[in-house]
Amino acid sequence: MSSERACLDELIRFLSSSPTTFHAATSAAALLEAAGFTRLYEQESWSSLPEGKYFLLRNDSSLIGFTWQGPKTKSGFRMIGAHTDSPSLKVKPNPLRREQNCLQLGVEIYGGALLRPWFDRELSLAGRVCWQEKDGSLCSALLDFQRPIAIIPSLAIHLNREANKQQEVNGQTDIVPLLGLAGEEAFDFQQLLLGQLLRQQPEAEPVGIIDHELFFYDPTPPAQTGLAHEFLVSARLDNLVSCFAALHALRTADTKTNCLIVLNDHEEVGSMTAAGAQGPFLRDVLERLLPDATTRQTVLRKSFFISADNAHAVHPNFPIKHDPQHLPKLGYGPVIKFNANQRYATTAATAAQFRQLCAQAGVPVQEFVSRSDMGCGSTIGPLTATGIGVDTVDVGIPSLAMHSIRETAACSDCLYLCAVLRYFFYPCKPL
Numbered sequence: 001m002s003s004e005r006a007c008l009d010e011l012i013r014f015l016s017s018s019p020t021t022f023h024a025a026t027s028a029a030a031l032l033e034a035a036g037f038t039r040l041y042e043q044e045s046w047s048s049l050p051e052g053k054y055f056l057l058r059n060d061s062s063l064i065g066f067t068w069q070g071p072k073t074k075s076g077f078r079m080i081g082a083h084t085d086s087p088s089l090k091v092k093p094n095p096l097r098r099e100q101n102c103l104q105l106g107v108e109i110y111g112g113a114l115l116r117p118w119f120d121r122e123l124s125l126a127g128r129v130c131w132q133e134k135d136g137s138l139c140s141a142l143l144d145f146q147r148p149i150a151i152i153p154s155l156a157i158h159l160n161r162e163a164n165k166q167q168e169v170n171g172q173t174d175i176v177p178l179l180g181l182a183g184e185e186a187f188d189f190q191q192l193l194l195g196q197l198l199r200q201q202p203e204a205e206p207v208g209i210i211d212h213e214l215f216f217y218d219p220t221p222p223a224q225t226g227l228a229h230e231f232l233v234s235a236r237l238d239n240l241v242s243c244f245a246a247l248h249a250l251r252t253a254d255t256k257t258n259c260l261i262v263l264n265d266h267e268e269v270g271s272m273t274a275a276g277a278q279g280p281f282l283r284d285v286l287e288r289l290l291p292d293a294t295t296r297q298t299v300l301r302k303s304f305f306i307s308a309d310n311a312h313a314v315h316p317n318f319p320i321k322h323d324p325q326h327l328p329k330l331g332y333g334p335v336i337k338f339n340a341n342q343r344y345a346t347t348a349a350t351a352a353q354f355r356q357l358c359a360q361a362g363v364p365v366q367e368f369v370s371r372s373d374m375g376c377g378s379t380i381g382p383l384t385a386t387g388i389g390v391d392t393v394d395v396g397i398p399s400l401a402m403h404s405i406r407e408t409a410a411c412s413d414c415l416y417l418c419a420v421l422r423y424f425f426y427p428c429k430p431l
Contacts, residue, residue, distance in 0.1 A: 004415050007248065007415060007418055008232075008411055008414065008415065010244075010248075011232075011241065011244050011414060011418075012221075012222045012232075012234075014027055014031070014240065014243075014244045014247075015222045015234045015235070015236060015237070015240055015244075016221055016222060018084075018236065018240055019124070019126040019144060019215070019217040019219075019235075019236075020088075020126045020127050020128075020142075020215050020217070021061040021084040021085040021086075021265045022060050022061050022127060022128045022142050022213075023126060023142060023144065024061075024084040024236075024240060024243060024263070025057055025060060025061050025062060025063045025084055025263065025265075026060070026142060028063050028065075028084075028243060028247055028263060029055060029057060029063060031247050031251065032053075032055045032065050032247065032250070032251065033055075035053070035251040035252075036053055037053040037054060037055045037065060037251075038052060038053065038054050038055075039054075039055055039056065039057075040054050040055070040056040041056065042056060042058065042284070046288065047288050047289075047291060049068055049289070051068055051069050051070060051255075052067075052068055053065075053066075053067050053068070053255065054066055054068060056285070058274065058275045058281050059265060059273075059274065059275040060128060060140070060142075061084060061085070061265035061266075061275055062084065062262075062263060062264050062265045062275035062276075062281055063084070063261075063262075063263045064260065064261070064262045064263075064281065064282065064285050065247070065250050065260070065261050066250075066258065066259060066260035066261070066285075066289075067250070067253045067254075067255050067257065067258065067259045067260075068258060068289065069255070069256060069257065069258050071289065071290050071292075071295055071299070075257065075258070075302055076258070076299045076300060076301070076302030076303030076304070077258045077259070077260050077299060077300070077303040077304075077390075078257060078258070078259045078260070078303070078304060078424055078425055079259070079260045079261070079262070079303060079304065079305040079306070079390065080245075080246040080249060080250075080260075080261045080262075080305070080306045080308060080421055080424070080425075081246075081261070081262045081263075081264065081277070081282075081305060081306070081307045081308065081380050081381070081384055082239050082242035082243045082245075082246050082261075082262075082263050082264075082307075082308045082309060082380075083239050083242075083243075083263065083264050083265065083266075083267035083268070083277070083309065083379075083380055084239075084240070084243060084263050084264065084265050085110075085111070085265050085266055085267055085268050085269075086111070086235070086236040086238060086239070086240070086268065086403075087109075087110060087111035087112055087113035087114070087268055087403045088110045088111065088113065088215045088216065088217065089107040089108070089109060089110065089113070089118065089175065089177070089215060089216040090107060090108045090109075090110045090213070090214070090215050091105055091106075091107055091125070091127075091212065091214040091215070091216070092105075092106040092107060092108060093211070093212075094106075095107070095189065096187065096189045097176065098182045098187075101181055101182050101183075102178055102179075102180075102181060102182060103178070103179040103180045103181065103182050103187055104176045104177060104178055104179060105150070105176070105177050105179055105189070106176060107175060107176065107177065107216065108171075109171045109175065110215065110268065110269065111268030111269055111403070112268065112403055113403055113405075114401070114402075114403045114404040114405075115169040115171070115174075115175060116169060117401075117404045117405045117406065118152055118175060118405050119152050119153070119154045120151065120152070120153060120154050121151065121152070121218050121220075121405060122148030122150075122151055122218070122219065122220075123148060123149070123150040123151060123152070123177055123216045123217065123218060123219075124144070124145045124146060124147060124148055124149055124150075124216070124217055124218075124219040125143075125144075125145045125149055125150065125214055125215070125216055125217075126142070126143060126144035126145065126146075126214065126215060126217060127142070127143060127212060127213045127214035127215050128140055128141070128142055128143070128212065128213045128214075129141060129143050129193055129197060129209055129211070129212045129213075129214070130209070130210050130211045130212070131194075131197065131204070131206040131207070131208060131209050131210055132206065132207045132208065132210055133204070133205050133206060133207065134205045134206075134207055135205075138210070139204065139206075141197065141200070141201050141204070143193065143196050143197060143200060143214070144200075145196060146219060147219065148219055149179065150177035150178060150179050150216060151177065151178050152175060152176065152177050152178065153178060177216055190208060190209045193209045193212060193214075194206060194208065194209055197209070217235060217236075218235050218405050218406065220235075220406070221234075222234035222235075224411060229411070230331065230410055230411055230412065231330075231408055231409070231410060231411065232408070232409050232410070232411050232414060233406055233407070233408050234406065234407065235405055235406055235407070236407075237310060237399055237407040237408075237409050238309070238310040238399060238402050238403065238407060239267070239308070239309050239310055239396075241310065241397055241399075241409065241414050241417065242308035242309055242310065242396060242397075242417070243263050244418075245308060245414070245417045245418045245421045246261040246263065246308060246421060247261065248418045248421070248422060249261070249418070249421040249422040249424060249425040249426070250425060252422060252425070252426050253425035253426050254425060254426045254427075254428070257425070258299075259425045262277075262281070262282050262380075262384075264276055264277045264281070264380055267309075267379070267380055271380060271383055277380035277383040277384055277387070278383050278387070282384065282387065282388060283387055283388055286300070286388065297389070300388055300389055300390050301389070303390050303391070304350070304353060304390070304391055304392075304393075305381070305384055305385065305390045305391065305392040305393075306354065306392075306393055306395060306421065306424065307344075307345060307379050307380055307381030307384065307392055307393065307394045307395070308395055308396055308417065308421070309379040309380070309381075309394065309395075309396045310396045310397055310398075310399045310402060310407075310409070311328055311334075311335035311337055311368045311395075311396040311397065311398050311399070312328065312368065312398070312399070312402060313328050313329065313330050313398030313399055313400050313409075314327040314328060314329060314398075315400055321371070321374075322371065323369055323370065323371050323372070326367050326368055326369045328366045328367070328368050328398040329366070329398065330398055330399075330400070330408075330409070330410040330413065331410040331412050331413060332364055332366050332398070332413075333358070333363055333364030333365050333366055333413060333416045334358070334363065334365055334366070334395050334396065334397055334398075334413065334416055334417050334420060335365075335366045335367065335368045335395060335396055335397070335398050336351050336354055336355070336365060336366070336367050336368070336393065336394070336395050337367075337368050337369075337379075337394040337395065337396065338351070338367065338368070338369045339369065339370065339376055342382055343376050343377070343378040343379075343382065344376075344378070344379060344381055344382065344394035345379075345381035345382045345384075345385040345392035345393070345394055346381075346392070346393050346394045347391070347393075349391065350391050350392060350393035351393055353391075353393065354393045354395060357420055357423065357424055358420050360423060360427070361419050361420045361422075361423035362419070363416045363419050363420045363423075364416065366398065368398075379394050379396075381393070381394040395417075396417075397409055397410075397413040397414060397416070397417050398410070398413060
């Protein structure tokens with residue numbers, strides 16, 4: 001099996017095992033542990049670490065991993081950042097509804113989701129639950145039903161003749177998953193969660209579920225499609241492809257260099273959390289590793305940060321939505337993202353460094369800038385650059401249907417990103 005095929009297969013497994021941000025962080029941790037990385041805990045003291053490979057989690061949903069050679073000031077950190085979360089439907093605290101002999105669960109819309117593709121798809125449920133044990137202790141664990149348990153049916157066109165015209169989707173009334181028939185007996189949602197918990201954690205002795213953070217997702221596996229299987233179609237390509245590419249690079253990083261990845265949660269909702277890019281997670285870790293402020297500033301000014309987050313490929317049906325001189329195409333390599341108002345952190349100097357890196361790695365590169373009459377999104381790049389003062393470039397693979405329940409990218413672009421990020425961490429190592 002070729003290294004490219006093995007890499008793509010591992011990416012598909014990572015996508016399948018990561019239905020929520022919690023599962024993505026857990027899957028990432030498992031990959032690092034298998035590669036010999038040691039887990040650290042923020043509740044413990046580890047300000048003076050021996051040389052080695054380490055990782056830590058925050059909120060079960062954000063991860064930092066790094067190779068450590070001590071507080072050297074001759075060279076800085078090579079860093080890659082991405083985010084673990086994707087737009088989704090989050091179950092409300094008291095979600096149960098009974099309407100017209102149907103059981104439904106009320107949801108909040110997490111992030112800027114493209115809502116119409118959520119209709120008429122089988123949905124599963126996953127996330128984190130907290131419970132109290134018989135001895136009074138509080139515990140938490142990840143749940144994943146893994147099978148379809150809900151659906152959001154469309155209204156028939158006979159009852160809505162305007163359905164094929166552009167219409168608003170009401171998040172409160174239209175996007176309410178159907179869980180089952182109500183029947184005559186009362187339904188206990190907490191008991192449903194408790195039963196699933198005991199199937200996954202048979203050693204637990206829960207008194208009852210106290211709280212939950214649960215998200216609906218499409219359990220359809222990732223798939224390759226196209227005449228030559230050139231497209232990868234999956235949920236959460238934005239931004240789990242970037243997370244995987246960063247992990248792929250770190251697991252084979254040059255252990256003579258200080259390399260670091262940060263996979264933040266909550267990017268899709270503004271990053272203003274303890275685990276998000278506007279929070280102190282990365283800064284906290286760097287301050288522990290480099291407690292002397294002068295040394296830390298010296299190292300960071302010699303460092304480079306690649307913020308990896310998917311870019312908008314030009315849609316063949318809607319090329320008018322792009323600037324005509326900046327048309328990122330599927331299969332033409334990673335995209336450098338520019339914005340005059342610094343929604344992306346790219347500068348001429350950092351773009352030049354990334355172009356040079358791509359040339360050295362044998363990877364093509366493209367550019368993206370929004371039309372001047374359209375706004376653009378943002379990434380963790382400007383937040384990280386502002387927070388720690390590090391030179392940053394924003395890049396990502398081109399993709400279609402961003403923020404849909406199923407997104408599309410070129411398999412070759414996923415491999416290109418893995419190759420250039422791996423070269424960034426280990427110039428002597430091929431893909």
